[in-house]
Amino acid sequence: METAASFLILLVLYFLGGLAVVQLVVKPVRKLVPNANGQSKHWETNYSKLLAISLLLSIATATLALFIFP
Numbered sequence: 001m002e003t004a005a006s007f008l009i010l011l012v013l014y015f016l017g018g019l020a021v022v023q024l025v026v027k028p029v030r031k032l033v034p035n036a037n038g039q040s041k042h043w044e045t046n047y048s049k050l051l052a053i054s055l056l057l058s059i060a061t062a063t064l065a066l067f068i069f070p
Contacts, residue, residue, distance in 0.1 A: 007066050014058035014065075022054045
């Protein structure tokens with residue numbers, strides 16, 4: 001139980017820090033793009049890419065920290 005709580009705390013901290021660093025490296029993009037028919041437009045973003053990269057980094061670093069410092 002204590003190990004799981006420590007892992008979750010590390011994961012949250014590493015996720016927030018990783019998200020900040022990833023946003024500095026990969027700039028968030030939001031652009032208005034017309035549909036194929038040209039009548040309407042929709043927003044294209046790379047937010048899911050930023051979240052996925054930072055989540056993968058935080059899982060890797062939290063797991064590594066948990067194994068190094070039991």
